[in-house]
Amino acid sequence: MTNTIDLLESIATDASLRHAPAHDLEQMLDAMHASDALKQAVRTGDAVHVKIELGGKDGSVNQNPPPSNIHMPPPPPPPPPSPGESIIS
Amino acid sequence: MDTAQTETDMPNPRGSIACVGLGMVLGSHLSPLSRSHIEQADVVFAALSDGIVELWLERMHPDVRSLQSYYGDGTDKPRIDTYREWVEVMMTEVRAGKKVCAVFYGHPGVFAWSPHEVIRVAREEGFAAHMEPGISAEDCLYADVGIDPGRCGCQHYEATQLLFYKTPLNPQAYLVLWQVGLVGDLSMKRFSTGPEYRQVLVDVLSHDYPLDHEAIIYRGATLPIQQPRIRRTTLRELPDTDISSEETVVLPPTQSLTSNDEILRRLTEIDRAQITSANTNGGI
CATH class of the missing domain: 3.30.950.10 (Tetrapyrrole methylase, C-terminal domain)
Incomplete structure (x- = not known):
């Protein structure tokens, strides 16, 4: 079985593979002795199969959003005093 | 003549940091120069979009340190605290004299606070710091x-x-x-x-x-x-x-562009004046 990361890198750098129809890519991967997980990911379009194969390691933005600009909103104004409540504490 | 230098004779190694973008798609977008920064670094920090991308990065360098864990469990930690911790952990290695490469997905300077901040801090402390663009979202x-x-x-x-x-x-x-x-x-x-x-x-x-x-x-x-x-x-x-x-x-836009007739007239007058001037000078 060919290493899945190697195959992903091969697909990423080969225009005919990167933009091949899923069915054609799956056949090519079969000839390259790709893992069942990678072929299933190509067939279904769901990368979760590959993530499971590679140890389920997940540092994706699905759980951890990307670093964002830091917006510091002004503090919300204090709530208005309810009737009968002194504004002086 | 003995040219060997003792450790005390050697200049202190100066730390540096390069923030590079890995692009969005694993393997397709990494520039040769960014790859070189990664391969030549002493330490690589990573804030990436996908755990698989992180595995791919680990093949380029033996010491890749993920920054993902600093987010905590994502329930009660302000993200600004996480990003400040990222800057500090990267600067610790820079101050120790290491050549640091911080790898971010996409472009390291787009919608990303830490890369800009760590470069600012590093330069303020006299260290070399550089940002290498990447293909962004x-x-x-x-x-x-x-x-x-x-x-x-x-x-x-x-x-x-x-x-x-x-x-x-x-x-x-x-x-x-x-x-x-x-x-x-x-x-x-x-x-x-x-x-x-x-x-x-x-x-x-x-x-x-x-x-x-x-x-x-x-x-x-x-x-x-x-x-x-x-x-x-x-x-x-x-x-x-x-x-x-x-x-x-x-x-998408909801209104058409509106022509600015006053400015267009002004530009036409400038064009005419230049043509007139060129004809006058050329006629001598």
């Missing part, structure tokens, strides 16, 4: 959705900015809203917000856009076996549409 959006920002203009906002601040919009240009999936998060701790928050965003946008205006929801690919996902809905439907944190919302 914005770049992919132009290609996948088919938008040319030069055609009628394009404005980008982190979606929450439109809620926290009174922000004038230009309905003659494209509007690209980032991180709509967590719009309106006052706590700066959450990684997603619900339909009620998106409704507030829609209410703000409705001042400039009709509710039946098209809204394009875009997610780029991060693995080379994926394709971009492009969904089309309306502004009205946005609150009830599931939008993840990595998806981007695009509103």
